[in-house]
Amino acid sequence: MLIRNTLYNLFGLGAPLIVAVVSIPPLISHLGTERFGLLTLIWAVVSYFGLFDLGLGRALTQQLAIELAHDDHSRVKPLVGTATWLMAGLGILAGLVLIAAAPWGIGLVEHQQSRDEVFFAVCAMAVAMPFIVLTSGFRGVLEARQAFGIVNLIRLPMGLFTFLGPLAVVLHFGPRLDWVAWVLVIGRIVACVVHAYYAWCVLPDNAGSLTFSRHLIKPLITSGGWMTVSNVVGPLMGYLDRFAVGALVSAGAVAYYATPQELIMKLSILPAALMSVMFPTFAKSTRDGAIDKAGLFGQSAFVLFLMIAPACAAIGMFSDLILSRWISADFSAHAAGVLILFACGMLINSVSSAPLTWLQATDKARVVAMIHTIELPLFFGSLWIGLRYFGIQGAAVAWVARIALDALFLWTAAVLCDGRLMSVALRSAALAGAATLAIYLLSVSHLSLITRGIVLLALLIWWGVIAMRTLMKNRTLTR
Numbered sequence: 001m002l003i004r005n006t007l008y009n010l011f012g013l014g015a016p017l018i019v020a021v022v023s024i025p026p027l028i029s030h031l032g033t034e035r036f037g038l039l040t041l042i043w044a045v046v047s048y049f050g051l052f053d054l055g056l057g058r059a060l061t062q063q064l065a066i067e068l069a070h071d072d073h074s075r076v077k078p079l080v081g082t083a084t085w086l087m088a089g090l091g092i093l094a095g096l097v098l099i100a101a102a103p104w105g106i107g108l109v110e111h112q113q114s115r116d117e118v119f120f121a122v123c124a125m126a127v128a129m130p131f132i133v134l135t136s137g138f139r140g141v142l143e144a145r146q147a148f149g150i151v152n153l154i155r156l157p158m159g160l161f162t163f164l165g166p167l168a169v170v171l172h173f174g175p176r177l178d179w180v181a182w183v184l185v186i187g188r189i190v191a192c193v194v195h196a197y198y199a200w201c202v203l204p205d206n207a208g209s210l211t212f213s214r215h216l217i218k219p220l221i222t223s224g225g226w227m228t229v230s231n232v233v234g235p236l237m238g239y240l241d242r243f244a245v246g247a248l249v250s251a252g253a254v255a256y257y258a259t260p261q262e263l264i265m266k267l268s269i270l271p272a273a274l275m276s277v278m279f280p281t282f283a284k285s286t287r288d289g290a291i292d293k294a295g296l297f298g299q300s301a302f303v304l305f306l307m308i309a310p311a312c313a314a315i316g317m318f319s320d321l322i323l324s325r326w327i328s329a330d331f332s333a334h335a336a337g338v339l340i341l342f343a344c345g346m347l348i349n350s351v352s353s354a355p356l357t358w359l360q361a362t363d364k365a366r367v368v369a370m371i372h373t374i375e376l377p378l379f380f381g382s383l384w385i386g387l388r389y390f391g392i393q394g395a396a397v398a399w400v401a402r403i404a405l406d407a408l409f410l411w412t413a414a415v416l417c418d419g420r421l422m423s424v425a426l427r428s429a430a431l432a433g434a435a436t437l438a439i440y441l442l443s444v445s446h447l448s449l450i451t452r453g454i455v456l457l458a459l460l461i462w463w464g465v466i467a468m469r470t471l472m473k474n475r476t477l478t479r
Contacts, residue, residue, distance in 0.1 A: 017269060039180065145203075
């Protein structure tokens with residue numbers, strides 16, 4: 001079941017990635033690098049403010065997974081009802097905050113016409129905030145019920161619409177950011193309504209009544225409170241670099257930095273596909289003693305490496321060719337080195353999502369929140385130094401350094417919480433570290449395309465053998 005649900009997630013997340021690859025070049029061509037840079041910042045703001053659910057979406061998944069492990073399901077609908085009312089209020093608050101903060105952010109835009117477009121675009125996305133926040137809660141219900149087939153039947157068309165909608169607007173109505181934003185708002189509202197309908201359908205019959213219950217606020221807030229810190233600080237570090245590039249370099253430089261970052265971040269669908277399935281499983285393991293937590297954790301960490309390493313190697317080694325063929329040779333000259341660094345960081349980040357998910361699912365979200373809080377000022381300082389002295393290349397180095405430090409902290413915390421994970425942590429760190437170093441050295445070396453192709457083919461054959469042996473030996477993840 002775990003493999004099947006992971007494949008559902010890969011399909012739902014992967015198909016929009018293909019559309020994104022096709023859509024981004026014409027978007028850059030029609031919008032221009034400055035407007036496209038602003039569009040990526042709008043996407044980043046919307047994604048960040050969508051985290052105003054204060055961790056309640058993930059907390060709802062965790063609490064429902066635990067409740068559904070019992071025979072008595074009478075608290076299920078009260079949990080859903082309480083979380084829904086709380087998240088609706090938080091979504092409205094997120095929209096108001098977004099509108100209030102819009103003038104400050106728009107002040108960084110150089111041209112008055114672009115400022116007007118960005119302002120109206122932000123206002124449009126503020127309207128969508130309640131629906132964005134509620135969607136995460138309804139998706140949490142579906143994930144707790146292991147209804148990943150339904151989740152991805154909804155996710156697929158909406159993911160396609162995220163890129164095809166803006167492209168249609170640009171091609172038929174012109175390069176207006178506010179029009180693009182209103183089209184995206186329509187998509188978010190439709191997605192929320194569909195998620196709500198199917199979430200209601202999958203609730204068990206003996207689930208109680210859909211009411212607001214005050215005494216259920218505390219467990220939801222307790223579970224989600226520390227996740228909130230991670231949900232706020234983590235994405236802040238993920239998007240802070242783009243705003244810093246725009247403020248300290250230029251809006252045009254954001255495109256050279258954010259485009260390869262967007263490309264490599266699309267690979268996060270691989271760990272996300274597996275970890276969204278593992279989260280309710282890890283949560284359930286806190287009440288089900290029959291589940292081998294250490295064994296399942298170790299296998300999931302290794303499978304994460306097998307899923308992400310080939311893609312990172314291919315993108316890093318052929319970064320110049322990918323960007324020149326995808327966009328242009330001039331764009332590649334500015335961004336290829338950044339893409340190599342992002343590919344290395346993505347490998348480390350993907351493997352470390354195993355301890356992050358395990359800590360949050362097993363009531364140790366407080367540890368993750370503390371780690372991210374410590375990292376924030378360190379990342380901000382290194383980012384400022386990197387941008388000031390080395391431009392976007394320095395910002396990419398700061399991003400990778402933050403990812404590596406995050407991985408070190410997360411693995412150490414997991415081992416301290418459960419000593420049985422020591423061997424898993426050491427193997428994962430050695431494997432990810434060696435692979436990252438190899439990818440970087442092969443990517444920056446001046447090898448011919450034929451030589452790079454031969455090396456990559458050899459790596460893929462080795463990877464295929466290891467993957468087959470792993471699947472043959474470990475059956476836990478295939479059930």
